[in-house]
Amino acid sequence: MARRDIALNINKTRYELKVSTTSSLAEILREQIGLTGTKVMCNEGECGACTVILDGKPALSCMMLAVDCEGQDILTIEGLSDPLNGKIHPLQEVFIQRSGMQCGVCTPGMILTAACLLEENPDPTEDEVREGLSGNLCRCGNYQRITECVLEGAKIMRTGGRDGK
Ligand code: FES
Ligand code: FES
Structure with missing residues (x-):
């Protein structure tokens, strides 16, 4: 399986990763980075459980290849809290x-x-x-x-x- 080095900007943190070119963003978030707040229910773009915010808009992370998300601002549920004062949204x-x-x-x-x-x-x-x-x-x-x-x-x-x- 082909793998590639990529950098993802997730919750204002840069992650340098080696990923399979066929892995979805949801898989990488959950299994490689450990951000399991992103859920996967249908895994085929029907239910919205895997929604993250990509450059300010909702996006289905089960339908996107992680390698295509380089250079975009990715916000997951973990990033919605305010890291400075620890307050949740x-x-x-x-x-x-x-x-x-x-x-x-x-x-x-x-x-x-x-x-x-x-x-x-x-x-x-x-x-x-x-x-x-x-x-x-x-x-x-x-x-x-x-x-x-x-x-x-x-x-x-x-x-x-x-x-x-
Ligand atoms: S898990 Fe259902 S749309 Fe992604
Ligand atoms: S799917 Fe169980 S609370 Fe919505």
Whole structure:
């Protein structure tokens, strides 16, 4: 199997790696780097569980070759927290507090997709949240809670605190 030396910029850290030219970004993140927050559910581009943020946009890491990701900024769920003050992202906090996850396999992808959505639209309607997350499947069927979490997270991010406090 052909292997290549590459450098990936993940969560603001440069990783120099020797990878198989056929390995997906998801495989390299999970198995070679140990960033197992990225989940793999279908492994064929259907469910969104493997979503990472690539140059500011959600991307399916199971469908991308790691060797094609050189030079791009890759953000995984581990990088969404603030490394300086150790605080987790408001969306992560609200998912924990309001039971936004059941088995949790879809959760990192949901949160990263929602973070991109809120970047573009900080005050979405419920329908806009559902539409924005429509590419992310939850096999536990927790969609109502997930939508509520994103709306609550959006409110916290707009007001700087729960219910504006
Ligand atoms: S695991 Fe990548 S889309 Fe399902
Ligand atoms: S919480 Fe289990 S797949 Fe969504």
